[in-house]
Amino acid sequence: GRFGDFGGKYVPETLMYALEELEEAYKEAQQDESFKQALIKELYEYSGRPTAMTYAERLSEHYGGAQIYLKREDLNHTGAHKINNALAQGLLAMRMGKKQIIAETGAGQHGVASATVAARFGLSCKVFMGAEDIRRQELNVFRMRLLGAEVIEVQSGGKTLKDATNEAIRHWVANVEDTFYLIGSAVGPHPYPMMVRDFQSVIGEESIAQMKRMIGRLPDEVVACVGGGSNAIGMFHPFINYDDVALTGIEAAGKGVDTTEHAATLTRGRKGVLHGSLSYLLQDENGNITEPYSISAGLDYPGIGPEHAHLRDIKRVNYESVTDDEAMKALKDLCELEGILPAIETAHALAYVERHAKTMSKDDVLLVCLSGRGDKDVMTIQETLEADKG
């Protein structure tokens, strides 16, 4: 259950048996052809995989360097990569005979994905969400409720993703016998980071096949945004052994990594344990977790998946950060040049592309994981654009 030093299972004893049971069930499922087939069926016939690979000609010209390709996870059912993992864990929950799922959510994408899967499979669903995120992601909250899920407003701490996760874990501790905790990012105790990575690897696997078909080779660099890091790990993992492919993860620098308002865990964090695994963390000198900040509810998290911590330490993946302002600029560029409204999370990866593509040659290929669509973010975007106007 470790990635180098990172990972592990730092949870109350009450949950340990459930984690062992889950690990066992996951191992069995992996060996079971019928599970694989059921998952493929849901991914392809329900969620609409494979997602498209789009060449962004006008964006490439505008940024003036590498040729930019977009892996279109925004075209998934419910509008983000989250559904890949939610469908898989949902099938696992059914296999384990659990009738209730719980989930935490930040941007609401994982909450919507979980509520969707619960509806599709006939499970009951509770989604824990910070009060601040509920405000920022009104559309997704309503979608979850329409899908029949109960959205539980979390008032503790900064009222964002971290706090929602705490509450989800507390609920799980109290209801571990019949409840499946459907974790949405590559975080949490073992086996979650591994499981989520495996379930999201379809992104990178499809990308490899599509790139080979479209350009006859692999891209020179692959970019993804990193909050907990599930879209990034799903994209990166299949590329790990291709040493020629540079991998770059983009964290949220909020108002700047030199301010106190950011979520740049790898840039500014120290090793620590949050939500069951050892990784890098934003924390104070007493080991208290500090409140992260990002305009993006999905990146507003003080931790990061343990495998990312490991990939950073072994220098296989390069991690950089992007501010709110840079992300919003890149979001507008993609709208106006390619007709695609990305999630603000995703816009962080695109802002790096704006900065970086021009340093590359026109023969180079830069692949971006377009992790989700931005419809859920229009309120935030509107507020930001209006604030800019004065």
Added chain:
Amino acid sequence: GRFGDFGGKYVPETLMYALEELEEAYKEAQQDESFKQALIKELYEYSGRPTAMTYAERLSEHYGGAQIYLKREDLNHTGAHKINNALAQGLLAMRMGKKQIIAETGAGQHGVASATVAARFGLSCKVFMGAEDIRRQELNVFRMRLLGAEVIEVQSGGKTLKDATNEAIRHWVANVEDTFYLIGSAVGPHPYPMMVRDFQSVIGEESIAQMKRMIGRLPDEVVACVGGGSNAIGMFHPFINYDDVALTGIEAAGKGVDTTEHAATLTRGRKGVLHGSLSYLLQDENGNITEPYSISAGLDYPGIGPEHAHLRDIKRVNYESVTDDEAMKALKDLCELEGILPAIETAHALAYVERHAKTMSKDDVLLVCLSGRGDKDVMTIQETLEADKG
């Protein structure tokens, strides 16, 4: 330019040359392999086609009759079938050397699709939209503006789709030399209804292939909602010659076809000319068009594509109507049983399915065109559900 008695080109002389030019350009494009390839590329690599075919197991069980399959046009980029046609007409506009496109929109889906295509292809874009629809479809309005389109608020008449179309035609008349009018439904003067049908037929073509692969035969009945009728005609057209496949179009009955508040054109209309073609129309004894009503901005239109009028008259397609209330009920069912939030337009087709599936045998297959997703409708849904509560 006729479908039986229906269709034609009833427009001011100012536009006639432009229509001839368009017809010519369309004929040439159809013969041109490079146009076809460019379109396929955009449909597959940009919009994410082919869209999935989903078996709705829980919905089928719940309705207790036919096996229900959903053709998932909601998984298209921008969330509805509208993009199929917008991409095609956008390519045609570029081929004709036009730098500006204009579009009318009701639900905003076609407006978003047009704004998207304009951004993707680097064209300028004006979208005409009724003030009432702007209120109902706030999210889509903001999306269009983010995509760089100018949204022009129309204050005339009932301030919905009909009025937006009038204004778009007026603008076209004044700017016909350099402007391409990107009509979003299977309405308007020839060649639009034919062109839109052809561009949307990818829905039915894919469905035939998918049905054969999944159930080894064609469905027993195919259902689609009808406002102007583009998703329906795109779905039906490839099935027309398969006499064993029943085809059913669903109109919006609003508050009931016996009230004055509905949009059930075929049920309650008389022959007439609106927006350039002869079809059925909701009109008074003086030949004035009456204001239609539907909870769904996309079905709130007093006319219908001329080919539907013809298919009704020759009895190849059966048309029925569904009220606001029935549609909202079906919308909730699909959310809660399959995890799919459909557009309110689409929910009209689903409401017919609820009514009709149970009259069919469990061996029968009912295919529904899931024309769009309902994210754009959450405000309306929220208002309706709250009004229901008290």
Added chain:
Amino acid sequence: MNRLKQDAFQSKKERFVPYIMSSDPSYEASIDIALTLEEAGVDAIEWGVPFSDPLADGPVIQEAGDRARKAGGGLRRAVEGAKEARAKGLTVPLVLFTYINPVLSVGFKEVIELMEDADMDGILIPDLPFEESEELRALCNEKGISLISLVAPSSKNRMEKISRLGDGFIYYVTSLGVTGTRESFAEELSESIQKLRDVASVPVLAGFGISTREHVQHFQSIADGVIVGSALVRFISEREDTLLQANREKPLQEIKSFIEELCS
């Protein structure tokens, strides 16, 4: 007998044809306005039928249509008004200006019979291009009513075909866009109108956006006459209140002066 085809109209120079909306602001007032226009010396009158979706018209005529519909206007009522105007002594040619849907709604045959009965001379349908007009044209020919054709700068190679069907007069749309007053006109118009006059066997009248004495004089010099719509309809709309009174002498006198001023 169709007055448009008579020598008085066909051989006249500098024809001036105003457009007004029937039943705007009331059935009776619009008849009085028509009679006043004749007194002012106009050469024919376009008699508008109100319609809910007048997509070739700008806001001024749209609003006139809305007023007329509120006042009970419609196609049958417009023809009835024309008949009454004739009974009251109107002698100038009368052209019914209507969109196609009201005509379809009543029925082609009935419309033409009603018009014949009302002693009207022509019909102009802006959304009925010649390709769609065969049936109606035959009915018009039978009853001696002129189906007026329109030509626009964007008609290009269609101009000749249309001019061959010219009957009564040809309406040359002087600018792209919908009806309404405009500040300036394209230079190439003059050339285009001349080309049309060369091939047409009937007079070519210019319309759309002509609103000032200068416009009128300009188009009188390059065409066989002008049609003035929105400018007059706006002038009428500004006198809605007084025109609705029992004694409407004053506003009618003002309309007369307005026309005389435009034509002077």
Added chain:
Amino acid sequence: MNRLKQDAFQSKKERFVPYIMSSDPSYEASIDIALTLEEAGVDAIEWGVPFSDPLADGPVIQEAGDRARKAGGGLRRAVEGAKEARAKGLTVPLVLFTYINPVLSVGFKEVIELMEDADMDGILIPDLPFEESEELRALCNEKGISLISLVAPSSKNRMEKISRLGDGFIYYVTSLGVTGTRESFAEELSESIQKLRDVASVPVLAGFGISTREHVQHFQSIADGVIVGSALVRFISEREDTLLQANREKPLQEIKSFIEELCS
């Protein structure tokens, strides 16, 4: 020498161990409370370290942690307070209750050395299951500090493995869920606790949700003692104002009575 391992604790019956949060409501007050608990006759004290994300705790202890952090509390400060309490005469065994992250943040080695210096006896980390505890356990063993293990009803076949590592005492989590007071307990608990006592070589104390004299008596009868947390912490929180005054005799006396009442 580790007081948990001494006979006084190991051979005692009906052990009563309260949990309090260091620095709640102030550094000094929490030390006085500890001394008061000893006066009340408790057998050991769990000495809480405030933490931002206490995910095994319910709202009562979360809020105590928030108060303590505002009052400057933290891991180093908690050990400092323990040392001061010892200096003021505290003699009962002291167990540091902390989440793993504050321990990692200071460093395993330094934490254990600080605890040794403060003469503390045990450490309990609810989010450090035995699988992750090897390094810390070795350090604890070296310094003679007990690393307290937890067992839950859901531990199932893990119970035996854990009991083998039992040191000082084993904390039996009497209900699923987080800390907090509860109305009723599952019947099967009794059996499960007995099973654990059979295999464990150290006392088994029951905790989580024990809040009334009846609960205490019940668990004293089926386990080797009880731990009371939230009920006491809430009682303290209700006296925040008076505990923050210079003279806190009255609230301390009330706390003493509260404990005596619970144990009676």
